[in-house]
Amino acid sequence: MARRFVSGNDAVAEGVRLARPHVISAYPITPQTIVVERLSEFVEDGSLQSIYMHVESEHSALAAAMGVSSVGARAFTATSSQGLLYMAENLPYASGARMPIVMMNANRALATPWNIYGDQMDSMFMLNSGWIQVYVEDAQEALDMMIQAYKIAEDPKVLTPFMVNLDGFVLTHTYEVVDIPTQEEVDAFLPPINLSENIMSMEAPKSLCITAGNNYNMEFKIKQNEEMIESISVIEQVDAAFEKQFGRGYNGLLETVDCEDADVILVTTGSITGTARMVQKTLRAEGKKVGLLKLRYLRPFPTKALTEALKNAKVVGVVDKNISFGYEGTIFTNVNSALMQEGASQKVDNFICGLGGRDVTKENIHEMYEKMLVHLETSADVNDANVASKPQDRIHYMNVRCAL
C-alpha cells in the first residue's frame, strides 16, 4: 500500500490500472480527460498491460467496449456530460446484452447554456439505461469503487454494466491523500474475468445482441429488472468482502450518520455528503436531532434500506444537483416513491443546488437543516389537507442569484 497525494481522476486511473482491463476505449472530455491521459501513459510505460484504443467519439468508445465484452474480456471506458449523452444509444445495448463493462463518469452540466462545471444532470439522464449507478464522495472511494465495480458487474448473478460517478472538478480535480493498494492485494480480491456463457466463441458460435419481438421482449426486460434489483445483495457482499480485505468499506448501498434518533434527515449523494458531514456534526453538538444519509447507489435503488433508515424521521430533505424540468429533482422523486411504498408519512423537502458548478456552502447546508427543523415544529399540520403546501413549495433552490 502506498499513501499518495493525488486527484480524483488520478485515483480512478490507479484503480483501473489495478483492475487490469484488457482494453480501454475512450474519448477525452473535460473534466474526465486526466483519467484517459493517465491510462494511456500507463499503457505506454508498460505498467498496465492493456490495449488502448483511440476512438473518434464516445459512441464508438462504448461500441468498442461492447466488442471487448462480447468476447469475454474486461473493458473500461470513461466520459462526462455531452459525451455520456452521445454514448446514449449504446448504453441500453450494453445492459440488455448483460455486458459487465465499467465506466467512469465525471458528473458535469448539460448544454444549453454550455457549461463544463459539475452537476448531476448527465447521469440522471441515464437512470433508465439499465446500468448500475454509484456516486462516490472522495478520491479514495473512487479508486476503491473501480475495483469493486468489476467484481459486482462480473458476478454471474449480476452481469450488468456499471457506472462510477464522480462530481466534476470538486472530486475529479481535487488532490487529497489516497491509499493505493498493491497489485497483489487487488489480484487476491478481483480474479480475472471469467465469462463462460453469452460470449462469442469459434467453437460454439452464437448470436449476441439478438432481436426479441413481442413474443419474448417483455420477459427479457422483466428478467433484467429483477436481476438488477437482486444485485443489491451482491453489492452488499462485495463491499463487506472489500472491507475485510482492505480495512475500509462503504456500508453497502447507503451510509447513515446519526439517523437512529434523528427527527430530521438530509439525503445526499456524492461530494456534497462530505460538506454535510461537518454541518450535521455541528448541529448535533448544539443538541439538534439531525441525521445524514449518504445515498451511494441510485440503481439499483435501495428502497428497503432507505425507508428503514428514514423510518424514525419526521422530516426528510433530499439534495438534488439536477432538475427534471416540469417536475422536481430526480432523487427526490425516487426517495418519495420509496417512502410511499412503505407507507411512510414524513414531510419531504427537495433542495436543488449546485447546478452548473454553483458552490454548495456549509451555510447552504445549514440553511437546509434549518428549513427542515422549522417544518418539524409545524409537522402536525403536514398531513392536514387544508394547510398542506403546494407541491412547488416543497422545492427549495439554494444559493441562487435570482428572485424566487
Added chain:
Amino acid sequence: MIEVRWHGRGGQGSFTVARLLGLAASVYDGKYAQAFPSFGPERRGAPVLGFTRIDDYKITDRSELDVCDYVIILDETLWGADVKVGLKENSIVLINTKNPERYQAELSQRVVGLDATQMALDYLGIPITNTAMLAALVAITGVVETESCKSAIEDSMNPKIAGKNIALFDYVVKEVASRE
C-alpha cells in the same frame, strides 16, 4: 484547519504550489490535506487561484474556501479586491514585491513582502516564484516542515529542475528566517 489561497496568473505555478504544500503536509508530515485549483478552463496569463487545506483530521469539506489563514500573491499586478476577500483578523498576506509598504497601508492584517522574482531569476533563470513563496510561507508560519517541502519538490519535478528549486527554497527560508 489551516486554509491557504494562492493567487497567480496561468503559467506561474499557483496550483502546482498549492499541490506541493498539500503533498508536503500529507504524505511527508503525516497530516491530511486537500489541494484544488480555481475550477474551469486553463488560460495562460489569466488570474487563477490555488487552494490548500491542511488538518490533523480527514478533510471532508467540499465547498470553496471562504476565509483563509494565509493568502499568497505570486504576481503583485493581481493586487485588488479579489486578494483581500476572506481575510481573518490574524491572516497573513504574503506578496511577491519590492515594496510591501504600499500594500500594508491598505490592510490591517500583516503583509509580508519578498522580492521573489529577483530570487527566482538568480536561482532558476526564469521568473517562476512559486517555490520561493512556498519557502517564505514555511519560514514565517512553520505550517509544514521544510524537509517535507523539499521532498515534495523532489517528487514533483525532474531532478535538475528540482535541484535548482531546492537551492532557491533553502536560500529563501534562510533569508526570511533572518528577518523574522
